[in-house]
Amino acid sequence: MRKKEAHVLIVDDDEDILFSARVWLKKFFSQVSCLNQPKNILKFLAENQVDAILLDMNFRKGFESGQDGIYWMNEIKILEPQLPIILMTAYGEVELAVEALKNGASDFILKPWDNEKLYASVNLAVDISRKNKKLKQWENITAKKNQYQLETQSPAMKEVMNLIKKVAPTDANVLLLGENGTGKFVLAEYIHELSERKNQPFVHIDLGSLSENLFEAELFGYKKGAFTDAQQDYAGKIENAENGTVFLDEIGNLPLHLQTKLLSLIQNRKLSRLGETKERLLDVRFIFATNENLQKAVEENRFRKDLYYRINTVEIEIPNLRNRVEDIPTLAKYFLAKYTQKYHKPELELNENLSQQLISYSWPGNIRELDHCIERSVILASENQLKLLMPHDEEIDQQNMSLNIEKMEEVFVKKALKKHKGNISLAAEELGLSRAALYRRLEKFEL
Ligand SMILES: Nc1ncnc2c1ncn2[C@@H]1O[C@H](COP(=O)(O)OP(=O)(O)OP(=O)(O)O)[C@@H](O)[C@H]1O
Numbered sequence: 144m145r146k147k148e149a150h151v152l153i154v155d156d157d158e159d160i161l162f163s164a165r166v167w168l169k170k171f172f173s174q175v176s177c178l179n180q181p182k183n184i185l186k187f188l189a190e191n192q193v194d195a196i197l198l199d200m201n202f203r204k205g206f207e208s209g210q211d212g213i214y215w216m217n218e219i220k221i222l223e224p225q226l227p228i229i230l231m232t233a234y235g236e237v238e239l240a241v242e243a244l245k246n247g248a249s250d251f252i253l254k255p256w257d258n259e260k261l262y263a264s265v266n267l268a269v270d271i272s273r274k275n276k277k278l279k280q281w282e283n284i285t286a287k288k289n290q291y292q293l294e295t296q297s298p299a300m301k302e303v304m305n306l307i308k309k310v311a312p313t314d315a316n317v318l319l320l321g322e323n324g325t326g327k328f329v330l331a332e333y334i335h336e337l338s339e340r341k342n343q344p345f346v347h348i349d350l351g352s353l354s355e356n357l358f359e360a361e362l363f364g365y366k367k368g369a370f371t372d373a374q375q376d377y378a379g380k381i382e383n384a385e386n387g388t389v390f391l392d393e394i395g396n397l398p399l400h401l402q403t404k405l406l407s408l409i410q411n412r413k414l415s416r417l418g419e420t421k422e423r424l425l426d427v428r429f430i431f432a433t434n435e436n437l438q439k440a441v442e443e444n445r446f447r448k449d450l451y452y453r454i455n456t457v458e459i460e461i462p463n464l465r466n467r468v469e470d471i472p473t474l475a476k477y478f479l480a481k482y483t484q485k486y487h488k489p490e491l492e493l494n495e496n497l498s499q500q501l502i503s504y505s506w507p508g509n510i511r512e513l514d515h516c517i518e519r520s521v522i523l524a525s526e527n528q529l530k531l532l533m534p535h536d537e538e539i540d541q542q543n544m545s546l547n548i549e550k551m552e553e554v555f556v557k558k559a560l561k562k563h564k565g566n567i568s569l570a571a572e573e574l575g576l577s578r579a580a581l582y583r584r585l586e587k588f589e590l
Pocket of ligand 1: 321323
């Protein structure tokens with residue numbers, strides 16, 4: 144019979160009980176640990192993933208009321224409310240054990256126990272625990288999904304999402320291509336969340352923000368003394384992702400000599416730290432991203448061809464925002480809700496006109512630019528009605544930062560008049576002024 148992948152913890156001060164329970168349960172579960180002092184339980188749980196606990200009810204000689212077990216059960220529940228706890232009790236404590244069941248114990252077994260019953264009870268607890276964990280993982284994914292707006296109406300983006308769902312559960316290397324701000328990081332993290340590695344680290348290494356002379360040490364780590372400043376052994380970022388996912392962003396920035404080292408790592412799954420000859424086996428999944436044309440980089444001998452073909456097992460091209468205009472209103476509404484909540488603003492509406500305004504802009508900075516545009520508009524909204532501070536308005540804003548307020552006012556008045564083709568009422572409304580106040584300014588600026 145194949146052992147179930149599960150970690151069972153037995154806590155009892157009687158070494159004989161620990162021994163016999165361990166020997167029996169080891170037949171069925173991959174890991175069985177023992178503690179003979181309950182005071183070590185919390186530390187153990189903080190350091191280990193446990194699926195079920197078998198807990199004695201009495202630990203102090205002369206105190207056989209079973210209260211010890213109840214006390215420790217409550218302590219465990221504070222740390223891990225979902226963890227199934229099976230109490231081990233002598234016959235006289237059954238009443239108390241029943242009470243404990245009502246308060247969250249998952250089962251109790253009588254000592255001396257019947258082996259089959261012990262197995263059945265622990266097995267059920269492990270199954271419950273797994274179900275709870277799955278539920279939690281699912282909740283995490285949903286939370287992650289809610290953290291971003293991943294629904295799409297755009298045919299191009301639908302294709303991307305379908306591909307992502309197919310490739311995520313595999314260990315295939317993925318290369319995400321797309322302009323700045325199209326959501327490469329967001330999607331890399333989503334791939335990780337949908338994979339078997341979701342409970343392991345997701346390590347983002349942005350080669351665009353690291354200085355080139357730090358690349359090797361940061362990525363691969365180093366041995367003490369490998370160079371002057373190497374005061375101690377240091378595990379690199381890739382090693383820190385063991386069992387998880389490494390997201391290597393701006394991969395086009397990797398210098399040629401490190402491309403060779405990365406290629407060897409991807410091929411052999413072995414890594415050696417700087418200054419070290421020994422190789423360490425490594426289990427990581429790689430996701431890469433760039434906004435550069437890597438094929439061109441290959442033609443120009445700036446990027447190794449063999450590395451390119453290794454990293455693009457699955458290549459996903461993320462569309463620019465202007466090529467997925469269907470998603471602009473949904474994304475804008477998502478950011479609107481996010482920022483009205485963040486800045487404690489009243490509910491703001493994105494009406495049809497405003498949506499059109501957003502759709503007709505080209506968004507060279509993609510989702511990031513839309514995000515910033517909505518954030519600024521929300522911050523500056525003074526009434527319940529939203530007015531968009533579009534990026535070109537911001538440009539004017541910035542150009543005039545050094546000028547005085549009066550000059551800025553003139554620019555805005557001119558813009559509003561131009562936009563509304565001289566219609567004073569509409570321009571005044573857009574500027575948040577009364578008609579009279581706008582007329583006063585027209586006079587002042589001799590317009
Ligand atoms: N689907 C989305 N839902 C909500 N916000 C998003 C989404 N996609 C991207 N964003 C936001 O847009 C910004 C840019 O996203 P991200 O960093 O993933 O893009 P990128 O393509 O990796 O950018 P760069 O190439 O500049 O590193 C971030 O603030 C991110 O939160």
